[in-house]
Amino acid sequence: MYTLSIIIPTYNESDNIVKLIDRIKENLNPNVFTEIIVVDDNSPDGTGEIVKSYIKNDSGYQEQKTSSEARNNYSLKVLIRKGKNGLIPAILEGVRFSKGDYVLIMDADFSHPPEIIPNMVEEILADSNSIVIASRYIETGAIIGWPFRRRIISKCAAIIAKIGLRVNNVTDPMSGFFIVPRTLLEHLQIDTKGYKLLLEILVKTKNLPIHEIPYTFTDRKSGKSKMGFNVMFDYIGSVWQLYNYGRGRKRQKK
Template sequence: MSDLKQNEVQVSIIIPTYNESENIIQVLKTIGDHLPKDIATEAIVVDDNSPDGTGKVVEDYINDTQNKIGYTVDVIHRKTKSGLSSAILDGIQHSSGETVVVMDSDFSHPPKIIPQLVEEIKISKYDIAIASRYTEGGEVSGWSTKRKLISKTAKGIAKAGLGVNESDPMSGFFAFRRKILEGIKFDAIGYKMLLEILVKTKGAKVKEIPYTFTDRTRGSSKLDSSTMFDYVRSVWKLYRYGHTAKVSEPRTSIRFISKAGRFYTVGASGLLVNYLVSLLFADAIINFWYIHATTIGIIVSMSSNFILNKIWTFEDRNFEAKKTLAQYGKFVGFSSLGALIQLGMVYVMVDNYQFAYSLALMLAVIIAASSNFILNKKWTFKEKVWS
């Protein structure tokens, strides 16, 4: 260990890892190259029992470079792969710095940005500093169109459903003042810890710093279907958290966001209905052409969405036949606009860009659902748009 451990640690850098043996040592070295020498710093590597021995690689590095790297490096060996957010939370609990930095270990998050993040917390007195891909001056390099679409869709869901205002609430590269977490219980679901922090520390002062995200050159991406499912679970729990906290909220803006959140939550349930029904008809029953299967999925999900939105989102429990049929007709009409968008996207992504049907379907349903809220709020359920 470095002698810095004898001093009070000011900055803790949390680095979760899983199969990053090719990258982690160079990342640790590069962090040391950019750290201010007058700030006592520790890095905590949280390894999820990597099959490639990442944790052992870090442990050997610590022992071989004792007192030579300029800052403390520790490693936490977890027994199972328990998820990115929980790894970050474990790292935070084992750290002692007043300022905490979270970053990936694959060079997509450049260590040279760390001093800027720390400065915003320690000198400019912000509570949270986010390295942002989407604020002015930020960008993404090396991503496919598909990956960019997934990222922006996830960001849009977070901003619309959870009411966060930051341009990159999905960033995995950020710093925060430790004390803002006092008294907060974290669910630590999925891979976007920042989003949970932003939702549960409303009122915190946030600064975004632009940077260029560069996709990994070694190792493999951790983005898969289970990651997407965990994200949906996380957004749902955060929405419920925010809704409970705002039950008596008198402000129109918050009521609007809450109602929009319910609408998009229903949309998420419709996504699941649409996805399962479409796959059922495309693969499991009679092998429909994917366009026909998608159409059936749309019809079933429209019906379930109408009932849930009528009862829960717009709190209309008048089921008089004439009124309900009229509402259903309008709801289907407006939703059909989104359906046309969905069909077009599925066709283009599958036929022109060779997306897997299951992925194309999921992306198309998410994007199409976004066009329905305002029209149905105003014309189907007769509410003022801003209410």
């Protein structure tokens, strides 16, 4: 049986995390063992502790130790880091800890609907050495609840990625909701620290097939977004770093 590891980075998601885990459990693929890993940066609102006590009270939390637990078809784990140290480092810690054949990354704030996970899993099972991206910009995908300013920033960031970094075959290279084979991440050195892990993966693995699944992104209803000026500067820094990476590779080829 294949195993899927779902990595959920959290920072102050106490209003969302339990509901999210429940919704993920409602959308499991019966033919895939799902390992849910919450990576919390020691949130002041106690998100990590909430998951810990959820695990205690949830009969399905442990790995498949007994046959009754095996029936649950999933496991739930929480990593509590020392402090807030960037989104990508948190995700990568979850990836290192994970055991699945495939790794799915998603946000905890319901912007990424768990209902489309089964479609994404079907897609990666059909083409195991590919990248499956949940996309807001492919036909029938959408964004609800973002102000004009944020839409523009997101679109511009995607255009910069397309033109500047030559990530042409993807409509939503900034998506935070995607699946990759875990071995791909094992062999990839991730240099940017900030925020857009998928973009770096795409820049560094240009030859892999990509499948995009449309979805409707809904802005968070509870909690606070981390998007601010620092995130924008961080993005510009990442693009510059990845741009230089591309140029360095070209020079090597000559």
